[in-house]
Amino acid sequence: MSPDTGLRSGKAVARRVLVTGGGRGIGRGIGEALAVRGHHVAFASRTASEVLAAAAEAGNGAVGLAVDLDDLGAAAELGPRAAHALDGPIDVYVHAAGIAANGAIGRLTLDDWERSFRINVTSAFVIASELAPGMAAAGWGRIVTVCSLYSRFAVGHTAAYASSKHALLGLTRVLAAEFVTQGVTANAIVPGFVDTEMVRGEVAKAAEARGLTEEEVLERFLRPQPIGRMVSVAEVGTLAAYLCSEAAAPITGQAIDIDGGWYQA
Secondary structure: OOOOOOOOOOOOOOOEEEEEOOOOHHHHHHHHHHHHOOOEEEEEEOOHHHHHHHHHHHOOOOEEEEOOOOOHHHHHHHHHHHHHHOOOOOOEEEEOOOOOOOEOOOOOOHHHHHHHHHHHHHHHHHHHHHHHHHHHHHOOEEEEEEOOHHHOOOOOOEHHHHHHHHHHHHHHHHHHHHHHHHOEEEEEEEEOOEOOHHHHHHHHHHHHHHOOOHHHHHHHHOOOOOOOOOEOHHHHHHHHHHHOOHHHOOOOOOEEEEOOOOOOO
């Protein structure tokens, strides 16, 4: 007998959720969107103060877990830690952790390259390897990765970021293929420019380097994004909440753009 997903009764089932990168930006927004829909969320990030604040604000039994995903041993322990903190197995895993170590080839260091892969994709592999088999055994699970338009194409000075985000999209599609018959979906969210601390920081650095105002740099950044503004964190959270829902059961292996019309395949 298949598990009760909540569709037959018409009631949503509260799930246990792990969100990496949950202390700020897109990860925090996704965690908040899931918490407000009644799910129990473990926010995980390197900075303890940020994840504890995110959990306190989200409520509904949310917890904050400090973890440095540059440490793959700590990444391997994160799933069990989250399950222990939420008093049960994790049903939903969202990988929103990521760094952008930019630099031209020839100046980009091997350390920056390897750290980008560890945090952006290898930690996701380690955590999913721990959680996905349990989801499959239960007959239900959701995995969502936060990729990037640089998972589809690249520009100069983004070798570490673009390569690792391409790899994360590939991993997501493999997870979808391996678990599609066991009630587990895996999908990627592909944002354009989202109004986060990371993007604002890139704007500030570019403004300083080019001798421009931040407003001028942001205008240039947004030229390819026809909507004419940055996407909000709340808008990304709403998309993620849908992909984690009962209704999204037939959607898997997809890379879903939320970029204001920038990329049209």
